[in-house]
Amino acid sequence: MTTLITNIGSLLTNDPELGTLTDAAVVVDDGRVAWVGSAAAAPDADARVDAGGRAVIPGFVDSHSHLVFGGDRTAEFNARMSGQAYTAGGIRTTVAATRAASDEALDANLVRFVKEMQRQGTTTVEVKSGYGLTVEDEARALRIAGAHTAETTYLGAHVVAPEYADDPAGYVDLVTGPMLDACAPHARWVDVFCERGAFDGDQARAILTAGAARGLVPRVHANQLTEGPGVQLAVELGAASADHCTHLSDADVKALADARDTTVATLLPGAEFSTRAVYPDARRLIDAGATVALSTDCNPGSSFTSSMPFCIAVAVRDMGMTPDEAVVAATLGGARALRRTDIGHLAPGARADLVLLDAPSHVHLAYRPGVPLVSAVWQGGVRVV
Secondary structure, three states, X not given: OEXXXXXXXXXXXXXXXXXXXXXXXXXXXXXXXXXXXEHHHOOOOXXXXXXXXXXXXXXXXXXXXXXXXXXXXXXXXXXXXXXXXXXXXXXXXXXXXXXXXXXXXXXXXXXXXXXXXXXXXXXXXXXXXXXXXXXHHHHHHHHHHHOOOOOEEEEEEOOOOHHHOOOHHHHHHHHHOHHHHHHHHHOOEXXXXXOOOXXXXXXXXXXXXXXXXXXXXXXXXXXXXOOOOHHHHHHHOOOOEEEEOOOOOHHHHHHXXXXXXXXXXXXOHHHHHHXXXXXXXHHHHHHHOOOEEEOOOEEOOOEOOOOHHHHHHHHHHHOOOXXXXXXXXXXXXXXXXXXXXXXXXXXXXXXXXXXXXXXXXXXXXXXXXXXXOEEEEEEOOEEOO
C-alpha cells in the first residue's frame, strides 16, 4: 500500500539535489521513499496523511549507545553533581549489575529504551556490548541487542574486567581470543575505549586489528578525557568513527578532516552535559572539513539520555553548530558513521524513516529545547508513533 504524506510545510531531505523543500509531499511505497516533490504535483496513493503545514525530517540515526545493562547509577550521578570528578571506573558498577541480570530483564530494559528513543524520533540505533566483560556475558549482550537492531558493536574492551585488574595483558588476550570468537558472529562492529584508565594505544590497536581480521569494522572511543592516540589510531585503521573527540590536537583535527570520507567524528554532548566536562568543539571540526555526527551515548553512567533532540539543542547552544548542521549531524551524519546509504536522508530509494514535527521547521528542535516536538514517526514506512 502506498502512503502520501502531503501539506508538509518544510521537508528536510539531506539530499544535495532536493535540498529543503516547502509545501512538499512524500510518497512511501513498500518501506521506501518512492517520490518527493511539490505537494501540488504529488501522485495519488492508497492512503493520505495531512502534515498540516508542519515539518518533516529524516529519522534520527543514533550511532553510539550502550543499552544492554542492568542496575542504576543514580548515586554516582548525585555524587558527581556534588563535586566528585568523573572517571571510567564507574563502569564496573554496571558490569556487576549486568552480570547478575537475567536475559529477560536485560531484553526488557533494552526494549524500553529503544521505544523511548523511537518516541523522540530515532529510527536507527547502534547498540554496544561492554557491560559483561566475560565471554558468556558479552556474547549474550550482543544476541539480545541483535534481536532489535542490525547495528551491534562488540565492546569487550570497555574497561579491563575486574578479575583481570592485575593482568591487563591477559584480559587483552581474552578480548582478542575466546571472547572475540564468541562475539564476532553476533556483531558488525568492534570498538575499544582508548583512554586513560581503560586501554592504551598499543592495546587498542591489538584489539581493533583482531576484530578486523574477523570481519568486524573498527570504531573507537577516542580522546574523551584527554588528548591521546585514539583519533590517530581510528584514522590509521580506517575506523568508521572516532567517538567523543573532546580533546583534540591540531593534528587530530587535520587527520579527521583528511579522512572525512572514511572516519566520522561522532560527538556525544550528553556525556559532557552529565559529567560537567568541556564540550567538543564542533565548529573547529566542521570548519576544517571533517564529517561530524551527533549521538546520545545513552548509558547509565555518563550520559543517561535517549534524546537526540536534546543533543541537537546542546550542540547548537554549546558546541558552535548551527541548527541546520546539528540536525544533519543527527541524521545523515549518523548514517555515515554507520556506513549506511539507505537512511539519514529522504530521497527516492531511501528507507522511509520519517519524523513529523509539531513545528513549522526543524530549527525548532534547537529553538525550543526540552519541548516534545515529535508528533509522528514512520520506520521503514510503518507508522510507529
